[in-house]
Amino acid sequence: MRQPQPRGPLGEDLLAVLRERPGSPDARRRAEDLADAARAAVARSEGISTDEDVQLALFVLHALAYQGVEGIDDRWETDPDALRVREILAEAFEAQLRAEVPADTPPRTPQAVADALFAMAADDDGPSLARFLSGRATAEQAREFLQLKSLYQLMEADPHTWAIPRLAGRSKAGLIEIQIDEYGGGSAHRMHSALFAAGMREAGLDDTWGGAVDRVPAAWLAGVNAITMFGLHRRLRGAVVGHLAMYEITSSVPSRFLARGFRRLELPAAAAFYDEHVEADAAHEQIAARDMAGGLVVEDPAVAEDVFFGARCVLHLDALAAGQALSRWEAGESALRASAAETARRGPAELVS
Amino acid sequence: MSAGRPAGDREPPGDREAAAGSGAAAGPGSAAAAGPAAGSEPVTITVCPDGPLLVRGGYELLDGDDRPIDPGRATVALCRCGASAIKPFCDGSHKRARFRAR
Numbered sequence: 001m002r003q004p005q006p007r008g009p010l011g012e013d014l015l016a017v018l019r020e021r022p023g024s025p026d027a028r029r030r031a032e033d034l035a036d037a038a039r040a041a042v043a044r045s046e047g048i049s050t051d052e053d054v055q056l057a058l059f060v061l062h063a064l065a066y067q068g069v070e071g072i073d074d075r076w077e078t079d080p081d082a083l084r085v086r087e088i089l090a091e092a093f094e095a096q097l098r099a100e101v102p103a104d105t106p107p108r109t110p111q112a113v114a115d116a117l118f119a120m121a122a123d124d125d126g127p128s129l130a131r132f133l134s135g136r137a138t139a140e141q142a143r144e145f146l147q148l149k150s151l152y153q154l155m156e157a158d159p160h161t162w163a164i165p166r167l168a169g170r171s172k173a174g175l176i177e178i179q180i181d182e183y184g185g186g187s188a189h190r191m192h193s194a195l196f197a198a199g200m201r202e203a204g205l206d207d208t209w210g211g212a213v214d215r216v217p218a219a220w221l222a223g224v225n226a227i228t229m230f231g232l233h234r235r236l237r238g239a240v241v242g243h244l245a246m247y248e249i250t251s252s253v254p255s256r257f258l259a260r261g262f263r264r265l266e267l268p269a270a271a272a273f274y275d276e277h278v279e280a281d282a283a284h285e286q287i288a289a290r291d292m293a294g295g296l297v298v299e300d301p302a303v304a305e306d307v308f309f310g311a312r313c314v315l316h317l318d319a320l321a322a323g324q325a326l327s328r329w330e331a332g333e334s335a336l337r338a339s340a341a342e343t344a345r346r347g348p349a350e351l352v353s
Numbered sequence: 354m355s356a357g358r359p360a361g362d363r364e365p366p367g368d369r370e371a372a373a374g375s376g377a378a379a380g381p382g383s384a385a386a387a388g389p390a391a392g393s394e395p396v397t398i399t400v401c402p403d404g405p406l407l408v409r410g411g412y413e414l415l416d417g418d419d420r421p422i423d424p425g426r427a428t429v430a431l432c433r434c435g436a437s438a439i440k441p442f443c444d445g446s447h448k449r450a451r452f453r454a455r
Contacts, residue, residue: 111402118403122448181426252445256438282443283430286399286407 001063001210002070005340007218008053010041014060014085022075022082031081038088048096048222049320054089055218055225059151061086062228066155067209090229094236097226097309101316104308108301110170110294117242117289117311121249126319127326130254133261137329142265143203144335146196147212148325152224153196154209157182159224162231163240170295171241178248178284178292192276199262199270215336219324223317230310238296238303242310245293250314251281402455405430405443414441 003019006012017034020027038057045051063069064077076082107116133145152159157179164175184190197207206212213221230240259274293311297304325335396410408414408429414422422441430443434452437444 115402118448177428181428185426252443253448256444278444279439279442280426282405282445283407283426283428285445286401286404286430287428290399290401 001067001208001213003072004056004060004210004213006053007056008041010037010053010057011060013037014057018060018069018072018076018082022073022079028081031079034081034085035088038085042088042092045092048089048093049100049317050218050222050324052218054092055221056213058086058089058093058225058229059213059221061089062225062232063210065228065232066158069210090233093222093225093229097313097316101309101312104305104312106297106304106308108297110290110298113294113297113307114286114289116308117245117249117293120308120311120315121246124250124315124319126315127322128254128257129322129325130257130261132326132329134257134264135261137261137265139265139267141329141335142262142267142270143205145325146200146203146205146270147215147336148220148321150196150200150205150207150212151210151216151220152227154193154200154207156192156196158193159227159231160240160244162228163237163244166234166237167241167296167300169299171292171299174287174291174295175241175244177287178244181280181284192273192280195269195273195276199267199273202267202269215339217324217335217337219317219320223321226313226317236306236310238300238306239310239313241293241296241303242307242312243314244310245285245288245307246311246314248281248285248288249311250318251277252285255281400433401430403453404447405433407431 003015004011006015013030013034014037017027017030020030041051041054041057042048045054048054060069061082064072064074064082068074068077104116104120107113129145133142137145160175161179164172164179167175180186182192184192184194188194200207227240227243230236230243255274255277259271259278262268262271262274293307297307328335394411396408396412399407399409401407408431409427414424414429416422424442432440432443432446433454434447434450436446436450436452438446
């Protein structure tokens with residue numbers, strides 16, 4: 001992706017270091033100081049999940065493990081100092097999530113796990129973006145919605161794929177059964193990420209991964225950072241499985257509303273993306289809840305509680321993101337961060353806010 | 354993408370299933386890479402409690418006139434509650450309908 005604009009002192013320091021050649025004496029000296037900058041950012045944060053500086057820094061560090069960042073050397077992905085910064089931020093983020101979501105006592109059979117996950121979703125009363133999109137959203141709000149979703153949807157399924165080599169048996173087979181569908185059964189143009197890209201082009205938007213990053217607020221970055229954090233740590237294999245299960249369980253019905261909304265706004269490619277998710281995810285949620293999540297709880301009981309932690313994080317972070325967009329839209333404002341052009345027009349005074 | 358997928362969304366020439374032809378004539382599984390058309394695999398049907406029938410393996414999906422229905426994917430969830438808007442497939446409506454059958 002293109003290099004994003006920093007959102008605070010940590011981002012300023014991080015991007016300045018990452019633009020250097022890794023291993024050079026100057027880069028090494030400055031990279032060592034980054035850990036202190038990361039700790040300071042965490043210390044002054046009033047909430048990691050909505051902290052613009054921290055979430056953007058984490059998103060950039062995570063991007064190095066996906067499709068990279070323009071102008072940043074690929075070797076930074078495994079540079080010890082960059083990894084240390086990533087882990088300081090991830091640890092603080094995980095700790096906050098664990099403090100914010102309720103703990104569950106996981107049941108012991110696959111069907112009981114499925115029942116518990118479906119019940120957890122049914123009890124959720126978070127705000128519904130899908131219903132807003134279905135009946136009320138303007139064309140401009142729908143375009144904003146696509147941009148907010150694009151950081152995940154243009155790499156849909158990739159974060160959960162990290163879990164494949166960390167699982168075995170029924171849970172692994174279940175995950176693969178889902179991922180095959182996510183990746184269009186091996187046809188590039190049917191990959192879900194490609195269907196979403198077609199929806200963005202239809203709406204006149206940039207369909208390159210990360211293209212919208214400067215416009216996307218922390219509450220939305222947090223959702224993507226959480227899955228990547230789960231996916232990149234074998235220790236958190238239970239959480240990534242629980243995350244995907246809850247993603248699938250909360251997708252089919254909202255996708256029907258979203259498809260209706262995009263059809264109403266005459267954006268058929270975006271509607272087709274959500275139509276596909278109505279049908280696909282009605283099958284995926286059954287596989288995910290019983291075979292993948294239920295299978296893992298039986299096969300790997302040590303991570304059973306994390307399956308439910310990962311599932312809880314979906315509901316928690318989705319509510320945070322939906323609440324951010326809905327409150328801005330209800331106030332008649334844009335849900336996006338101001339573009340660089342808008343910021344320049346308003347003058348430097350607002351840059352600090 | 355349901356059975357009613359527009360023709361323009363079919364595999365372009367050169368794709369893996371293109372040799373099988375296009376449209377319904379290709380038979381079930383033409384759009385699903387893993388393809389239930391394999392035939393040799395045993396069919397399993399999981400009766401999902403309070404939910405759909407989850408069908409895997411070498412099945413063939415046919416309508417009342419024996420015409421193939423494209424399942425669109427290898428593993429398919431078939432509506433059991435009657436409330437789906439995309440029958441014969443499940444769309445998750447059993448939750449709102451509070452369908453109960455273990």
